[in-house]
Amino acid sequence: MRHLRLDTVAPDDVAAALARLRSELDLPTGFNPDVSAEAERTAARVAAELAGPVPDGVADLRAMAFVTIDPPGSMDLDQALHLSREDDGYVLHYAIADVGRLVEPGSALDAETRARATTVYGPDNRIPLHPAVLSEGVGSLLPDVDRFALVWQIALDASGKIADATVRRSVVRSRARLTYAEVQEGIDAGDASPLLTAHPMLALLPVVGGLREERERARGGVSLDVPEQEIEADDDGGLRLAFRSVLPVEGWNAQLSLATGIAAAQVMRRGGVGILRTLPPAEDRDVARLRRAAHGLGIDWPRDTTYGELLEVLDSRVAAHAAFMTEAMSLFRGSGYLAFVEAVEPSDRTRHAAIAAEYAHVTAPLRRLVDRFGLEICVALCAGEPVPAWVLDAMPELGAQMASGSQRASGYERGCLDIVEAAVLRGREGEEFDAVVVDTNGSASSGVVMLAQPAVRGRVTGAEVPLGEDVRVRLVRASVEDRTVEFALV
Structure with missing residues (x-):
């Protein structure tokens, strides 16, 4: 979970309730010795490989000035980006952690990641998909060190439309680990800011991100700028819920990830094999319930305005708007995965309704199981090679594995919020x-x-x-x- 963060020491009963919830959901507390030992051996092997010459078949992209942009303190860095102009368009290089080099098919670690399926985020802890020696060490795209990555090269035309995309195994070296606030401050300050002086290509982030936002609106897509809920201590020693507003840079950065997922789906469709992330259109009853929530929060929602159009004019810095955006997440129910090994006809069954396009999860393999397999499919297809048998063998079960892991994560998210809401209101009985x-x-x-x-x-x-x-x-x-x-x- 990414939208609830504890900014103070949890009272004993809140900490105990969170621990009890983790136990009820059978969330793991660590990794077993076999998995930990395997991860240590893998980390040593990958470190030795990185210390030597670039392996055959791997592109050397260390001269490209990638950067990462993440929340403060993040160490499991899946993505690094580089933007450039080309003729009247743009090129996005998007480096993704090469988790395929970290997890051997059929190993104890492979089995453990399939059981976990996803990293689980809570207000007071994080339960990772991979051991930290990998996800925060040799697998993470940390700055100033060589790392194996799968690098997407996505050509965009002047309107931001994807013109071409390919992905290949590479070695990269990120130049900086930046936060959203740092990047926003630098972009707002203009060309003379130290950030843009050090990383001039970041001046293209609002340009390319803005173009992709325009294309999303044109095709009927919706981006939810869901604010992070922060749990703070109030003046009386209790707890209160506050919303941290979403910065524009977070939307621009998200659009690069979405563009990569859309490009991956296009690669899969052309190759006739892949696994798509799907979402059916919102149910009328859910939209009606959301209208009631808007009314209760004092938000004017004209009858002739779609929820996508309404979201465009809301501001997450306004508490009522932030609460509405969080509530709007309930529209996106019924998401799933569609695996295919032969051509399928485009339909609502193959599309992601919120994105309004076919889309694949490929940008967060350190934190999400399915991305590792989607990336391996795309690498093979782009190289004109057969998709590995271990990937094809896994595809029938991937959807169920992701559904199970996501259900646990969602249950933890809802349970954590229930605990915090009770803590915020306790002592006010009768009010x-x-x-x-x-x-x-x-x-x-x-x-x-x-x-x-x-x-x-x-x-x-x-x-x-x-x-x-x-x-x-x-x-x-x-x-x-x-x-x-x-x-x-x-």
Whole structure:
């Protein structure tokens, strides 16, 4: 989970509740000795390979000035970027950690990553997909060291449309580990800023990122600038929820990743083999529920405006807008993966509705299992070689493995938020709040409300719970231990 961060020491009962939740979801606490030993051997082998000459069949791109852009403190760096102009268009070089060199098919580490499927993020810890000696060491695209990477070369025309794309195994050397705030500050300061003096190609980031945003809007796609929720200590020693606004650079950077995923899907489709990330269109009932949430948060949503058009005018620096963006994530239900080994016809079944295009996960292999396999497919297809048998053998199970891992991660995310919301409201039992009923699940006497302030959801009961209407509720119970917030209609 990436949208809930604890900025203070967790009270004992909150820490205990988070630990209990991890246990209930059977989330691992570490790696077994066999996996750890294998990771150490792999790290030593890869370090020795990097210390020698560039292997045959591997491109030497160390002269290219890549940089990484991530949240502060990040060490599992999957992606590094380089932008340049070419004629009236642009070229994106996007380096992705070469996890295929770190995980031997059929090994103990391979089995462990298939069981985990994804890195799981919580407010007080992170449960990684790979041991840190790999994901934060020889596999991470850290600055000023040589690293194996799979480098995409994506040609974009003057409008930002993908004209051509290929990927190959390479050795790279990142020049800097930058944060979103550093890059935003440098771009805002202009050409004379120390950042753009050191890394002049970053001046193209808002240009290329902006063009890709325009293309996304034109094809009907939606980007959710979901703000990170930060848990802070309040003046009375309790906890409060605050939203950290999303910077424009985060959207531009995300567009480069999305462009790479779209390019990967195009490579897979041409080759007749691949695994696509899919998402069906939003259900009408979910859009209606989101409209009720907008009403409760005081957001004007005209009937002739789509949710995509509304999201474009919202500002994550406004607390109500930030809460709405978080709630809007519920529209993106039913996501999955479609593996194919022969040509499939384009349809809603093959597309990702939010991106409004066919798309593949290939940019986060240190943190997501399926990316390793998608990348190996693309490397083979671009080289005109057969897709490795171990990749093809894994494809029938990949979707189920990712679904299981994602379900655990989502359960942890929801459970963590329930714990924090209960901690924020405890001690305020009997207090009344303005709210809106956002869901009833067909019941006349119970449902779910969203408070206007703080932006908390909870169960509500009453003689008649009016769906979609403003209500006044009284807090009945806020239990950190039970992860429960309960209200009653006043």
